[in-house]
Amino acid sequence: MGLSIPSILFGIVIAASASPYPRALPDWNAFRDIGVFYPPTMTEEQPSTKLALVTEPRGIGSQIPSWSPRPTFSTTADGKAQATIVIAPETSLYGTGEVRAPMLRNGTEVELWNTNNYLYLDNNRPLYQPAPWVLAVNKDGSAFGVYADSAWRMKVNLQSKIQFTSDGPPFRVIVIRGSNPQEVLTRMSNYTGKIELPPLWALGYQQGRYSYYPQSKVKEIVDGFRSRNLPCDVVCMDIDYMNGFRIFTFDSVGFPDPAGLSSYLHQHGFKGVWMIDPAAKVEPGYSIYDSGVQNNVWVKTKDGQEYHGSVWAGTSVFPDFTQPRVRRWWGDLYGHFLVRSGADGVWNDMNEPSVFDGPQGTMPIDNRHEGGGELPAGTHEEYHNVYGLLMVKASHDGILKWKPKNRPFVLSRSNFFGGYRYAATWTGDNVSNQAYLKQSTPMVLTLGLSLQPFAGVDIGGFSGTATPDLWARWIGVGALYPFARAHAEKGTPDKEPWAFGPEVEAEARIALERRYRLLPYLYSLFYEATQNGLPVIRPVFFADPRDPSLRAEEQSFLLGQDLLVVPQLKESDSSTSPRGIWRPVSLVGEDPTTDDYQPDLRVRGGAIIPLGPVMQHTGEKPLDPLTLVVSLDRNGSADGWLYEDEGEGFGHKYGRYKITTFAAKRIDKNLLLMSPDRIGLLPDRPRALEVKVLSDEGTQTFQIPAPARFPLWLRLQDRDNHQALPPSALRAALVWRCAKRNDGGPADRQVGH
Secondary structure, three states: OOOOHHHHHHHHHHHOOOEOOOOOOOOOOHHHHEEEEOOOOOOOOOOOOOOOOOOOOOOOHHHOOOOOOOOEEEEOOOOOEEEEEOOOOOOEEEEEEOOOOOOOOOOOEEEEOOOOOHHHOOOOOOOOOEEEEEEEEOOOOOEEEEEEOOOOOEEEEOOOOEEEEEOOOOOOEEEEEEOOHHHHHHHHHHHHOOOOOOOHHHHOOEEEEOOOOOHHHHHHHHHHHHHOOOOOOEEEEOHHHOEOOEOOOOOOOOOOOHHHHHHHHHHOOOEEEEEEOOOEEOOOOOHHHHHHHHHOOEOEOOOOOEOOEEEOOEEEEOEOOOOHHHHHHHHHHHHHHHHHHOOOEEEEOOOOOOOOOOHHHOOOOOOEEOOEOOEOOEEHHHHHHHHHHHHHHHHHHHHHHHOOOOOOOEEEOOOOOOHHHOOEEEOOOOEOOHHHHHHHHHHHHHHHHOOOOOEEOEEOOOEOOOOHHHHHHHHHHHOOOOOOEEOOOOOOOOOOHHHHOHHHHHHHHHHHHHHHHHHHHHHHHHHHHHHHOOOOEEOHHHHOOOOHHHOOOOOOEEEOOOEEEEOOOOOOOOOOOOOOOEEEOOOOOOOOOOOOOOOEEEEEOOEEEEEOOOOOOOOOOOOOOEEEEEEOOOOOEEEEEEEEEOOOOOHHHHOOEEEEEEEEEEEOOEEEEEOOOEEOOOOOOOOOEEEEEEEOOEEEEEEEOOOOOOOEEEEOOOOOOEEEOOHHHHHHHHHHHHHHHHOOOOOEOOOOO
């Protein structure tokens, strides 16, 4: 070829100098692409919702008469505030929070009102997490987002327009434009805030049941996973661990030693997540109730009396989370609870709030909330939709106070737009049947398009009886959701992986081992979400927003921008995949062409995906060997990146993390693989490297023993022939690094765009 290895290397690193990892940089163009619009009866000085937003949006759109799209404000015949945006033909609409409906929202109407809609039995009733937010994708792939800044009960009409109708006072509308939907989501997340990096263990598989009782049963579940080599990180404790369903208590018969149980979990590589509901039993002598009375924390009726409603423990009271002092009181309750239980995470449920004997299953809308700080006093009608958000904020802040060295993990059924800053979520009480399986992915995708990146479903179905075939298909796809947990209702058959026989157990092992191999990639995607707000699970139209054939695809999905997941739900099901190169990859020896249960995984041409070894839990072993899956594009090139930190604690906020970039280039029958950039203070550790090169000719695997060093020269016709490049090549890399730094660093390229 007439070129030396150093000169080849220099050209490749220059070509790869656009950083493949996400960074939170100023968006200088956003100002002109944001419009904040006020109805005539409202001024900028009037208070707006202080719950969904952490930063006040600023933009010039409303000041430019020709700027579009822009809302029209009106009042309905019955006096309700309304805002309408006209949309062009072939505009695709998404969002609105948690719904049991297609991901493509055109032609629908949804009511935003947090509801404990058990098993989603009433299709006309809303679910647990509303979002007054619509993402619109134009025919040309450009996009805009519309946020109605109100937490009141609202209807969103998407039948031929975008129309918000509120039961509350007039509200402002925020419109954000972008060159593609990813840019719109990133810009909106700049105002709602972004997810905090969860502890690594929370990304492992979780197993729950209503309920594992007594504590010996929990140990049996732990032993069942470990003895069968089924990866799992978490067991979830439902309400039966409590004394008569009294929150912050323990059943002295069934759970006499919760700290000892937690110790057993930890010894076997498990964490425990314990449920805490908002309702406290009305019972003088019960410490939580007495403390709440003494501190005047309970929600009041319109007449100023303590509001009582029926929940699991019987007649109960509810904290008024609109008051900052009540949120602090609630957070402090976790101090003793965490010590006594040894809990690693908390599961907030029933926080719509659900009231068995209340109107429409909740509190009367004329109950009073006292407010405080930035929140004014108001009725429950005003604060109903954010009751769950305020609860999980109080839980999150309290756990952080009492365990300051650990990242809080809170799982919540109810929440509101922006509440992902405090809690992960699942989609609530579903059913073990094929229809609910097919609804799972569009529901999780819609939550992601509503800016909730950490979401999943009850794998296998909460209620009803799962057939072996159904459960095997569900664990195959559910193990690839951002939040992966199987859960089951009291009185239903067992739904642990081994409960369906050896064939399903083997399929579950494959599904879970795939997830654990993908954890380095998934964890990197969660880091990405902390930087640019993009969801971990993404619709396939993100790969090409201009392709109309992808707009309604809701069974296949992307993890990040580089991994396509094509589930096998039924033989008759079909899906639409994005154009371009998407090469199949096997992670643990599985073959989806002959396996009826495991989704097909395909790697984008031009991508490098990091994988880890199979492990039984996230703390079992270090990331050694590191596997790099290299899928070359048409030019024989690929790049990727890996985020690492300590998996727990907050050292990553002070530089104790590591971002490593990778670049590959095919040169004749050779592959040059290098790591052109490394950021962060986390020390390097020697480790082995496995490289799987995907090409049109098939897959070739190279094993490089520790300590593997870059750059590497791999001979593609000989899997045993690889070498580290000579010092002259390393000098070329050093020259490039110096030149890059003198230029102020590489041009930023947001992952996902």
